[in-house]
Amino acid sequence: MEANQNPVYKDKAYGQFRELSYSYQDGGAFEKTVGYHGEADRLVLQQAWDLFRERIESARQLVISGKVSPVVYYMEKNLLDPLNLSMMAGVALWRVKLHLKPGFFKRLNEKTLQKYADAFNITTEQLKKVD
Amino acid sequence: METTKTIINYTHRQAGHCESGATSNLFKFNGLEISEPMAFGIGNGLYFSYIPFLKIQFAPMISFRNLPNTVFRRSTSYMGIEATVVKKIKDPKEAMEMLDRNLAQGIPTGCQVGVFQLTFFPPEYRMHYNMHNLVVFGKEGNMYHVSDTVLEFPQLITYDDLVRVRYAKGAFAPQGKMYWINHAIENPVDLKPAIILGIKKTVYEMIGIPFPLIGVKGLRWMARDIRKWPKKHGNDTASFYLGQILRMAEDFGTGGAGFRYIYGAFLKEAGELFGGHQELLEASDMMGKTANKWREFTYMGARNCKNRAKPEEDYGTLSEKLLEIANDEEKVYQKLKKIKF
Incomplete structure (x- = not known):
């Protein structure tokens, strides 16, 4: 964790808020400091988000080429996997896995569409296409 | 629309850990000055579990904290303070009405929420991540004043958003859980028995549970797994998994090094409270050094993540470092186990 006044880090994308962190010096003093995130934290955060963005982008391309259903794109966008999506939408896991294919997705009724839309916090119209 | 305005005079103090921060702030509101590490230690915040078969955001689930609400529940019950925990409210509307009633009576109320x-x-x-905690302490029209101890200042949130986060779905869903302290604490509370109970429980949870994925055993298991990751999953995935450990340990509201600093601070405070208890102070020193090793581990890991294809530190070194940490931690808990108060 870096010190409070660190103009270099301030305008970077990550770690825009100051967090409380503890540290320990030999001799027995635990210290509290409020500061921006350090280089190490920033790096792993950057790495994770690079991967998420990559996944979202590749999902979008797959949807556009018609290989998978838009559910995949929104699932990736919300950082979910099929298991978590099944928990969030209240649809059984095996059904979720079917709905990732475009053929099964097209046959979905309004009710199930609405469940997915609620889980992603969008409307059913938006769910049918990628933005 | 009528605009009601109730804001409770509640002090927001930033803390390293969301729940122990909220707990310590609630105690302060009710007239018991208690620091964050103290609440954390008595309420058994320290924990470790590694669940490789459950994936959270595409990486194995690692938790440095106890189940939600443990800190509040245990710290109040060990200190003998009357508190209410409502575990589950089916109807979101009812949950919000309950919250409003509490606010009207002047009771700041803690809620479990999802972060997403x-x-x-x-x-x-x-x-x-559904185990986040915040305290609602005021309402102004459609807006709620909330104190999230991870952030520096109190925040505002709308009614609809608050309902959404309180009813976030997924693993460990909050289901509208809320908790508060019933009335002001008038009698002075003797912290000593609570501290002893808290330490015993933590020691049990870290070395006593006969299950290989929890506590120090879980740490060793993870250390052995790290060595296998690059062969099993390839360098990219291994580095992402490692990143997840580091993010869990340092970023997500932990105060650093997976709460080890906070626990060390607790042991130090406890030692001073027991009148310079030598063994507790020694344990605190050991814990602090372990925490520093955790931070070294983070830096090593981050260097590894930086250069994914050709890791500077290979996974064997990291694994050894983690095993060393596990050994050190076990020594601390063994020491705490033997202490006679």
Whole structure:
């Protein structure tokens, strides 16, 4: 964790808020400091988000080429996997896995569409296409 | 529409850990001055579990904290303070009405929420993590005043957003859980028995549970797994998994090094409270050094993540470092186990 006044880090994308962190010096003093995130934290955060963005982008391309259903794109966008999506939408896991294919997705009724839309916090119209 | 305005005179203090921070702030509101590490230690915040078969955001689930609400529940019950925990409310409307009633009576109320939809949180920190805690202390029309101890200042959130985060779905869904302290604490509370109970329980949870994925055993298991990752999953995935450990240990509201600093601070405070208890102070020193090793581990890991294809530190070194940490931690718990108060 870096010190409070660190103009270099301030305008970077990550770690825009100051967090409380503890540290320990030999001799027995635990210290509290409020500061921006350090280089190490920033790096792993950057790495994770690079991967998420990559996944979202590749999902979008797959949807556009018609290989998978838009559910995949929104699932990736919300950082979910099929298991978590099944928990969030209240649809059984095996059904979720079917709905990732475009053929099964097209046959979905309004009710199930609405469940997915609620889980992603969008409307059913938006769910049918990628933005 | 009528605009009601009730804001309770509640002091927001930033803390390293969301729940122990909320707990210590609630105690302060009710007239018991208690620091964050103290609440954390008595309420058994320290924990470790590694669940490789459950994936959270595409990486194995690692938790440095106890189950939600443990800190509040245990710290109040060990200290003998009357508190209410409502575990589950089916109807969101009813849950919000209950919250409003509490606010009207002047009781700041803690809520368990999911992080992903939390509007005031920086976007890059939003993940599907349902064990976050915040305290609602005021209502103004459609807006709620909330104190999230991870952030520096109190925040505002709308009614709809609050409902959404309180009813976030997924693993460990909050289901509208809320908790509060019933009335002001008038009698002075003797912390000593509570501290002893808290330490005993933590020691049990870290070395006593006969299950290989929890506590120090879980740490060793993870250390052995790290060595296998690059062969099993390839360098990219291994580095991402490692990143997940580091993010869990340092970024997500931990005060650093997976709460080890906070626990060390607790042991130090406890030692001073027991009148310079030598063994407790020694244990605190050991814990602090372990925490520093955790931080070294983070830096090593981050260097590894930086250069994914050709890791500077290979996974064997990291694994050894982690095993060393596990050994050190076990020594601390063994020491705490033997202490006679």
